Amino acid sequence: MNTRADQLKAIERLLNIMDDLREKCPWDRKQTLESLRHLTIEEVYELGDAILDNNLEEVKKELGDVLLHIVFYSKIGSEKKVFDIADVANSIGDKLIDRHPHIYGDVKVKDEDEVKKNWEALKLKEGKTSVLEGVPKSLPAMVKASRIQDKVAGVGFDWEQDSQVLEKVNEELNELSIEVKEKNHDKIEAEFGDVLFSMINYARFLGINPEDALERTNKKFIKRFKFLEQNTKAEGKDLNQLSLEEMDVYWEKAKLKE
Incomplete structure (x- = not known):
C-alpha cells in the first residue's frame, strides 16, 4: 500500500x-x-x-x-x-x-450503543433543536425511515426486544387487512406505510439494512426473470403467449441454478 x-x-x-x-x-x-x-x-x-x-x-x-x-x-x-x-x-x-470524547477526551463508554447516545447528545449541545434535524428531506423514503429510527434510538426512544417489534409488525399488518376490506384508499395507504415503517424498524433489530436487503431481492428477481426471457426465446416461444404456470416452470429452473 x-x-x-x-x-x-x-x-x-x-x-x-x-x-x-x-x-x-x-x-x-x-x-x-x-x-x-x-x-x-x-x-x-x-x-x-x-x-x-x-x-x-x-x-x-x-x-x-x-x-x-x-x-x-x-x-x-x-x-x-x-x-x-x-x-x-x-x-x-x-x-x-468533538464527537469522540471517549477517544480525544476523558469520557468512558462501554459499548457502541453508548457511543451513539453520546453522539446524538453532543449534536444537541452544538445547537441542534431536534435529533431528527440532520435527516435530509430529500432522502428516499426507505433510507429516511431507517435514519429516523437510528437517530431516535440513539436517545433511548426504542423497543427493548426484537419480539416486541415483530408484534408491532403483525399489529400493523392486521390494521392494514382491516382497511383493505373497507376499501378506503387513503387509509390503506396510511396503514401500508405503517407496515413498511415497522418492517424497517424490525430490520434494524435483526442487524439488517433494509435498503440492501430489498436491493438484493431486486437483483435476484432480475436475474431470474432474464433467465426466463432468455430460455423462452431460445426455445422459440413468445413470452407474451405463455401462461403463468408455464412461466413458473422456467422460474423454478432459474432458482435451481442459483
Missing part, C-alpha cells in the same frame, strides 16, 4: 488537475454547485451498487468519482472565497474530535 506521503501527493495531484480543468476545460468551467448536485447523487448510487456487488475494483473507481466531486465543490467554494478543501477537511476533523 501507499505511504502517507504518497497519499498526500496523490491528493495534491488531484487538486492541481482540478485547477487545470476549472481554468481550461469549457465543461468544467461552466459547472456550479447546483449543476453538480444530481451528478453527485448518481455517483453515490453507483458507489452503492459496487459495494453491494462486492466489486472492490469498482468501489475504488467510484470512490474516485465521489472524491472528484468533493474536490470540485471545494474548488468552487474557494473561487467564491467561502471555503476550500482545507476548510472542508478541518471541519470534519474538528467534528470527529
Whole structure:
C-alpha cells in the first residue's frame, strides 16, 4: 500500500488537475454547485451498487468519482472565497474530535450503543433543536425511515426486544387487512406505510439494512426473470403467449441454478 506521503501527493495531484480543468476545460468551467448536485447523487448510487456487488475494483473507481466531486465543490467554494478543501477537511476533523470524547477526551463508554447516545447528545449541545434535524428531506423514503429510527434510538426512544417489534409488525399488518376490506384508499395507504415503517424498524433489530436487503431481492428477481426471457426465446416461444404456470416452470429452473 501507499505511504502517507504518497497519499498526500496523490491528493495534491488531484487538486492541481482540478485547477487545470476549472481554468481550461469549457465543461468544467461552466459547472456550479447546483449543476453538480444530481451528478453527485448518481455517483453515490453507483458507489452503492459496487459495494453491494462486492466489486472492490469498482468501489475504488467510484470512490474516485465521489472524491472528484468533493474536490470540485471545494474548488468552487474557494473561487467564491467561502471555503476550500482545507476548510472542508478541518471541519470534519474538528467534528470527529468533538464527537469522540471517549477517544480525544476523558469520557468512558462501554459499548457502541453508548457511543451513539453520546453522539446524538453532543449534536444537541452544538445547537441542534431536534435529533431528527440532520435527516435530509430529500432522502428516499426507505433510507429516511431507517435514519429516523437510528437517530431516535440513539436517545433511548426504542423497543427493548426484537419480539416486541415483530408484534408491532403483525399489529400493523392486521390494521392494514382491516382497511383493505373497507376499501378506503387513503387509509390503506396510511396503514401500508405503517407496515413498511415497522418492517424497517424490525430490520434494524435483526442487524439488517433494509435498503440492501430489498436491493438484493431486486437483483435476484432480475436475474431470474432474464433467465426466463432468455430460455423462452431460445426455445422459440413468445413470452407474451405463455401462461403463468408455464412461466413458473422456467422460474423454478432459474432458482435451481442459483
